[in-house]
Amino acid sequence: MQITYFGHSALGIKTAGKNIIVDPFISPNPAAASIVVDGLAVDYVLLTHAHYDHIQDVERIVDRTGAKLIANHEIVTWYNTHRKYEGTAMNQGGSMIFDFGTLKAVTAVHSSSFPDGTYGGNPLGFILRAEGKSIYIAGDTALTMDMKIIPIFDSLDLAIMPIGSVFTMDVDEALVASEWVDCDKIMGVHFDTMPLIAIDHTEAQKKFSDKGKELLLLKIGETLEI
């Protein structure tokens, strides 16, 4: 499985020959100017919630590629009603088999509305099981006890977690979250996009390494192989 960081919380995941893009907010992000959105191969667009910093490139991508959406019911319904996009709706606790692997929707403690204020359903995190690996995509979330459910069913190879604070967990809470989900390899997202969520990389990585864990802070455009 290959995971490419596109900045903020946007990811490209290549697994089982399929390309999934998660929370595409690329063209409005000056730090991600090197990423050519119109050049990305995309089969699925996976959305954790409807906030603008997670959906801004959805139309640009789906209009070009015909990619299918995977998100909560309200988001899939909105895009189906207003844009005629095809999609698969999931909700907390549900799992579903796709041609790239299995997704399980899990709790995220956050909010979810479209830029115009339309209700965007419950925010979600996802567990992706594919090619013998399990990865946790936390989405925008606070630290929540529900994370303790995850290792009952999944032995995670990677946990992708927000670490920028203000809107989500900070580094210290993500460290606790990594203990609760029982994963030693963490990829940080939702940091540095704006000054409000800037973090000290060295200090953040030291906090994890002091606990025998690894915090990966990928450069935009960098790919991780797991």
Ligand code: NI
């Ligand atoms: Ni959000």
Ligand code: MN
């Ligand atoms: Mn966000």
